[in-house]
Amino acid sequence: MKNNAVHLNENQLIRSVIAENDLSLAARNHLLTCPMCREKKQQFEKELDRLGFMAKACVPMFRKKIPIFSQKKNRRVFRQIAVAGFATLILLTVGIFRDPLFKDSQENQLSQSQLIQEMEEDRKLMTEIHALEENPLPDFYMDISVESYGDMNDEFMEFVVPSKENQTEENGNREGPFGWSAQSFSAV
Secondary structure (H helix, E strand, O other), X not given: OOOOOOOOOHHHHHHHHHOHHHOOHHXXXXXXXXXXXXXXXXXXXXXXXXHHHHHHHXXXXXXXXXXXXXXXXXXXXXXXXXXXXXXXXXXXXXHHHHOXXXXXXXXXXXXXXXXXXXXXHHHHHHHHHHHHHHOOOOHHHHOOOHHHXXXXXXXXXXXXXXOHHHHXXXXXXXXXXXXXXXXXXXXX
């Protein structure tokens, strides 16, 4: 192998970098004697070193302490509670200073004559409500309502639903308030 005609192939070069002892004795001797194969091996080693440096540059620094998500959630919950409390405090402050009790009492109080007038209007409204409780229909509708024909109501109910006493006495020949007889309905 001293003629250097046969150089190491790519697999042999990779093996020489990884584990030189895995090469055959002839390949190891050729690597020691051939400057071209040694140069290829050194270039391959430099490329691997450069690749290692690039990988180290792209990888983030190792941290011993791994952040726990529950700590962030606890902080977030505390912030939400603090913001809600602060917003409530602002709303209460604005509400207190806008309250009519803190303004001039003469502006907000009604005069005595206005109070008397409102009480009079309330009294009229209450009398109208009491009148509607006793008789809710207007006079026009009272003429056609059932309550205006109260005397006929009992007779009509007796005709529609006769009592047992009247059934045995008249045996169904009784006329109703409108001139109807029970026989006219039973014939149908």
